Amino acid sequence: MKKYSYYPGCTLHTSAKEYDMSVRAVFSALGVELIEIEDWNCCGALEVGIPLLAYALNARNLALAERAGFDLVVPCSACFYNLARTDHALRDEELRRRIGTNYARRIKVRHVLDVLANDLLDEIKMRVKRELSMRVVPYYGCLTVRPSDFGFDDPNHPESMDRLLSALGADVPKFPSKAKCCGGPILMTAEEVPLKMAGQILEEAKRVGADAISVACPLCHLMLDAKQPDIEEALGKEFKVPILYFTQLVGLALGIKPRKLGLHKNVVPAREVVEKVLRQARRTLSVGRAAACSKKRERLRDS
Amino acid sequence: MKEMTLYVDHAFREKIVSELGAERLLRCFQCSTCTVNCPISEFVDWNPRLVVEKCLLGLRDVLKEEGLWLCTSCQNCYEHCPQDVRFSEVILALRRLATEEIKAGRLKVGSTKPVFDECFLEMIAKYGRQYEAGLIRMFAKRSGLGFKLLLSFKGLGIRLLKKGKVALRPKKIKHIEEIRDIFRKFGGDRGEIGGYK
Ligand code: SF4
Numbered sequence: 258m259k260k261y262s263y264y265p266g267c268t269l270h271t272s273a274k275e276y277d278m279s280v281r282a283v284f285s286a287l288g289v290e291l292i293e294i295e296d297w298n299c300c301g302a303l304e305v306g307i308p309l310l311a312y313a314l315n316a317r318n319l320a321l322a323e324r325a326g327f328d329l330v331v332p333c334s335a336c337f338y339n340l341a342r343t344d345h346a347l348r349d350e351e352l353r354r355r356i357g358t359n360y361a362r363r364i365k366v367r368h369v370l371d372v373l374a375n376d377l378l379d380e381i382k383m384r385v386k387r388e389l390s391m392r393v394v395p396y397y398g399c400l401t402v403r404p405s406d407f408g409f410d411d412p413n414h415p416e417s418m419d420r421l422l423s424a425l426g427a428d429v430p431k432f433p434s435k436a437k438c439c440g441g442p443i444l445m446t447a448e449e450v451p452l453k454m455a456g457q458i459l460e461e462a463k464r465v466g467a468d469a470i471s472v473a474c475p476l477c478h479l480m481l482d483a484k485q486p487d488i489e490e491a492l493g494k495e496f497k498v499p500i501l502y503f504t505q506l507v508g509l510a511l512g513i514k515p516r517k518l519g520l521h522k523n524v525v526p527a528r529e530v531v532e533k534v535l536r537q538a539r540r541t542l543s544v545g546r547a548a549a550c551s552k553k554r555e556r557l558r559d560s
Numbered sequence: 561m562k563e564m565t566l567y568v569d570h571a572f573r574e575k576i577v578s579e580l581g582a583e584r585l586l587r588c589f590q591c592s593t594c595t596v597n598c599p600i601s602e603f604v605d606w607n608p609r610l611v612v613e614k615c616l617l618g619l620r621d622v623l624k625e626e627g628l629w630l631c632t633s634c635q636n637c638y639e640h641c642p643q644d645v646r647f648s649e650v651i652l653a654l655r656r657l658a659t660e661e662i663k664a665g666r667l668k669v670g671s672t673k674p675v676f677d678e679c680f681l682e683m684i685a686k687y688g689r690q691y692e693a694g695l696i697r698m699f700a701k702r703s704g705l706g707f708k709l710l711l712s713f714k715g716l717g718i719r720l721l722k723k724g725k726v727a728l729r730p731k732k733i734k735h736i737e738e739i740r741d742i743f744r745k746f747g748g749d750r751g752e753i754g755g756y757k
């Protein structure tokens with residue numbers, strides 16, 4: 258069985274519970290084991306302005322993962338940025354000595370999007386139970402893809418989520434805002450700016466006729482989903498665009514029950530798009546069954 | 561037009577460049593790629609190229625830039641700079657220098673971001689992980705915003721609570737002493753804050 262270490266990060270236990278639920282459900286459906294590293298600490302998000310402190314906090318997590326012996330899968334893009342940035346900086350032996358870590362860079366830090374779109378795509382395709390019959394725009398945000406010094410996709414025009422969602426049957430239109438900034442990091446200290454920034458992303462999704470936006474970061478999700486009513490109020494517009502973690506969509510395609518994917522935990526209700534996918538899947542199924550039946554009938558008649 | 565002579569403050573410029581992350585500052589050739597790619601410069605008065613120029617001239621006023629506290633760390637300036645200046649890292653250096661001035665009582669800023677960051681770090685030093693409810697309470701108190709802050713984020717809080725997405729109790733990691741040790745060694749004066757010595 259394939260195995261990865263898992264670093265959920267603080268938000269996956271609170272505001273991004275449905276991300277945690279859907280990541281775990283998808284990996285278990287694929288028969289890939291995720292082992293949560295023991296006693297991990299906060300990565301410091303974007304609030305640690307002291308590089309050595311940030312490196313030391315993250316080196317502790319990296320060393321814990323290295324002891325477990327598997328590559329480290331990270332769902333939150335801010336955590337991914339911190340862990341990958343530290344791993345990148347620790348190529349420098351002098352720096353490793355300075356912060357006193359025994360981390361030897363024997364494992365890799367991987368965003369969960371990278372792993373699903375690049376390592377496990379064939380496994381996913383083999384197990385698709387329902388086509389994602391919906392129009393969905395992929396939104397990557399910033400730290401999923403930047404800086405490319407330690408990223409896994411194009412920093413301006415990433416493609417991995419596009420490819421993954423298309424492979425699951427979704428209609429994925431061009432979305433120029435896909436790697437724009439949602440403003441999330443300054444939400445608590447300068448609210449009016451991120452409301453406008455996230456508003457532009459929602460507007461563009463509406464313009465291209467999206468049924469939903471697919472995201473890969475808890476902070477982007479919070480900004481676009483839980484803050485969506487405030488954005489609507491600030492801009493005097495109505496959006497009502499469901500914001501789904503891409504793992505919730507992969508899970509739906511794999512036939513996992515919506516509740517197990519935490520689809521009831523999204524603030525902007527996802528019920529309508531989920532129903533659309535399920536309805537279409539039932540229809541395809543019954544068409545398929547009817548076709549199988551008529552074939553059987555023909556065989557019986559011919560014999 | 562009135563003429564003005566500008567003297568480069570070499571000492572201050574050196575001070576910035578010697579900060580971790582700002583080593584590449586002198587490579588800047590003022591092309592404005594960072595400014596063009598900066599998402600917040602569309603909404604607020606903030607020009608990354610000009611900020612680099614001020615650093616290069618050693619203008620101490622650069623620490624008064626309000627935009628320093630509005631940067632979202634989106635890494636666009638880092639990514640696109642043809643000279644690999646890594647401006648997003650320079651910002652962290654400038655924030656550190658500004659924080660020193662604030663603490664010494666020589667600088668006042670309008671933004672509550674320095675206070676927020678300090679509370680954020682203190683939570684990590686205390687529990688090893690983030691504890692949002694505690695963070696908001698501490699931030700409301702220390703920023704002086706108090707109820708006003710809680711009120712402006714009431715909607716968000718209720719929505720998250722309804723969905724069971726707020727932790728009501730902190731979770732402390734097992735080996736918290738390792739985190740305290742990291743803060744003591746690398747936290748600067750933050751290593752000594754709030755009694756986590
Ligand atoms: S992009 Fe780089 S070289 Fe160009 S102005 Fe900005 S920091 Fe200077």
Ligand code: SF4
Pocket residue numbers: 594597598599600608630631632633634635636637638647648651
């Ligand atoms: S990291 Fe900050 S300064 Fe650089 S482009 Fe993003 S918001 Fe602008």
